[in-house]
Amino acid sequence: MYKRPMLHEVRNKQELGSDHIAVKFNDNKVENIVTHDTSEEPHCKRCDEPFTEDENIVCVKNDIYHPTCFVCTQCLQPLSNKEFYEFEGRRYCKYDFQVLFAPFCFKCGEFIMSKVVKAMNRSWHPECLVCDECGIQIVSKGFQRHKTRILCKDCWSVICQELVGYHICQTCNEPIELNKHIKFMGDFHHPHHFHCYDCDQELGMDAHERGGELYCLKCFSRSGVSICSACRRPIEGRIVWALGKVWHVEHFVCHHCEIPFMGSRFYEWQGHAYCLIHYQSRIGSVCHICAKPVTGILVKFTNKIYCPEHFLCSLCDRKLDEKSKLYEIDLKPVCKDCYDKLPIQWKKILAKIHRADRKKWSN
Numbered sequence: 001m002y003k004r005p006m007l008h009e010v011r012n013k014q015e016l017g018s019d020h021i022a023v024k025f026n027d028n029k030v031e032n033i034v035t036h037d038t039s040e041e042p043h044c045k046r047c048d049e050p051f052t053e054d055e056n057i058v059c060v061k062n063d064i065y066h067p068t069c070f071v072c073t074q075c076l077q078p079l080s081n082k083e084f085y086e087f088e089g090r091r092y093c094k095y096d097f098q099v100l101f102a103p104f105c106f107k108c109g110e111f112i113m114s115k116v117v118k119a120m121n122r123s124w125h126p127e128c129l130v131c132d133e134c135g136i137q138i139v140s141k142g143f144q145r146h147k148t149r150i151l152c153k154d155c156w157s158v159i160c161q162e163l164v165g166y167h168i169c170q171t172c173n174e175p176i177e178l179n180k181h182i183k184f185m186g187d188f189h190h191p192h193h194f195h196c197y198d199c200d201q202e203l204g205m206d207a208h209e210r211g212g213e214l215y216c217l218k219c220f221s222r223s224g225v226s227i228c229s230a231c232r233r234p235i236e237g238r239i240v241w242a243l244g245k246v247w248h249v250e251h252f253v254c255h256h257c258e259i260p261f262m263g264s265r266f267y268e269w270q271g272h273a274y275c276l277i278h279y280q281s282r283i284g285s286v287c288h289i290c291a292k293p294v295t296g297i298l299v300k301f302t303n304k305i306y307c308p309e310h311f312l313c314s315l316c317d318r319k320l321d322e323k324s325k326l327y328e329i330d331l332k333p334v335c336k337d338c339y340d341k342l343p344i345q346w347k348k349i350l351a352k353i354h355r356a357d358r359k360k361w362s363n
Contacts (some may be wrong), residue, residue, distance in 0.1 A: 044069050072096055120145060131155055157188055169193070182207045184214055208234050242266070243273060254278055302331045313338055328354075 003346040041050045042057075051057055058070040058080055065078045074096035085097040088347040092100065102111040103123035110125070117139055118126045126139045132154045133155035144156035151159065157167050167176045167188035174190070182205060191203045197213035206217040210225070217232060226235040230251035240247040240261075253260045255272035267279035280286045280293030287294050289310035297323070299306040311320050314332035329350065339347075 045233065046070070119143070120150065133159070153187060180205055182214070184209055185212070206232055210234075243268065243271065256281075301326070301333050302328055304331075 037248070041273040042064055043050055044066045046065055048362050049066070051064075051066070052249050054203075056067050058065040058067055060070070067078060068355055069078050070091075071077060072079055072084070073090040074080050074092055077093060078318040079091060079093060084091050085094065086092075086103060087097070095341055098111045100137070103116055104110070105112050105122060105125045105128050106122040107128040110214075112123055112125055115126055117129050127137060129139055129150070130137050131141075131143065131152040132149040133151055138150070138151055138152045138341045141152060144153065146156065146159060153170065167181050169173070169176050169190045170187040171189050171193040175187060176190055176263040180191075182191045182194070182203065182261075183189075184194065191205055191207055194207065194214050195201060196203060196207075196216040196219055198215060198219040201216055203214055203216055207214050208217065208225075210220065211214075217227070220227075220234065226239055226246045227233065228235050228248045228251055230247055230253075231244040233248075233311040235246060235248055238249045240249055240252040242252060244362040249262065250260050252266075252273065252274040254266070256274060256278035259275065260269040261273070261275070265276070266273040267276060268274075269279055269282050274282065276293050277286070285294050285298060285305055286292065287298075290306070290307060294305055294307055297308055298309060299311040299320075301311070308321070311333065312318060313320060315334055315338040318335055318337075320326065320333060320335060325336040327334045328335070329339075
């Protein structure tokens with residue numbers, strides 16, 4: 001009897017399309033098998049002729065062939081002991097299958113013999129379809145086309161914002177007004193597309209994400225997460241405790257100039273934090289000349305504050321001190337020597353002005 005050879009395992013046949021390729025035998029070849037005597041005479045699938053005694057046969061998917069009959073449909077060369085592909089019931093050698101059916105990858109230019117990805121009317125290897133901006137593979141993530149470029153969602157959002165000043169909602173694909181978005185699972189959305197996981201209220205821009213769910217600010221605050229007093233968003237890193245509140249490090253700033261303190265000293269006045277310069281400007285201890293805070297000894301003249309080194313005669317620039325005899329001209333200090341050099345008529349006018357001022361304030 002003929003001993004029927006074991007069938008070669010093959011992959012399930014698939015239609016050649018955007019994601020498919022023809023059947024390929026797993027062991028990449030077909031073995032020639034020597035048959036034995038049998039009372040039944042099998043016939044070749046192609047020529048329908050019987051096999052001679054001890055003749056080699058080729059067995060594929062319950063069909064048997066003469067080695068010379070098992071050939072490529074295109075070039076008619078024997079396929080025994082060769083890698084071959086099957087498509088629509090026909091078998092092809094590797095070369096003819098590539099030429100006839102296998103698409104070219106647009107990026108690398110090689111034949112695609114496995115899964116084919118169709119994008120922008122072109123064919124790609126899955127690993128060749130990447131974002132032109134950041135280089136990550138985007139087969140499973142989706143992409144956006146910008147002119148001739150392929151962009152992942154993150155890069156598209158950034159470029160879109162740079163171009164027109166807004167993000168694109170990944171729920172409705174409509175533009176989002178500037179600074180009126182929420183970010184969920186790495187994508188930008190209109191807040192009204194979502195509801196709070198706890199209270200089911202429609203969310204606003206103050207929504208927060210935790211554990212893959214979105215919460216309104218009220219429900220999120222009850223979870224024990226610290227909320228920044230400036231931006232009303234959760235604090236996940238370093239926390240600043242000041243003025244009885246908590247802040248992001250970068251959001252704890254001078255109330256006047258809005259420069260972050262970043263761990264440096266601040267001064268409190270009327271419930272607000274100030275840097276040294278603007279704290280001194282609020283309480284009046286800023287030098288009238290250099291506009292810097294006076295932290296040590298100060299000089300006060302005509303309701304103006306001076307650093308000791310900046311308290312000078314306005315005419316000769318001689319340094320003055322608390323023991324110097326001073327005169328005031330146009331609300332500026334003048335030393336005695338400069339005053340004595342003034343014309344007598346000027347002195348009389350100044351004296352008259354001073355007497356009028358004293359009389360005015362005394363009344």
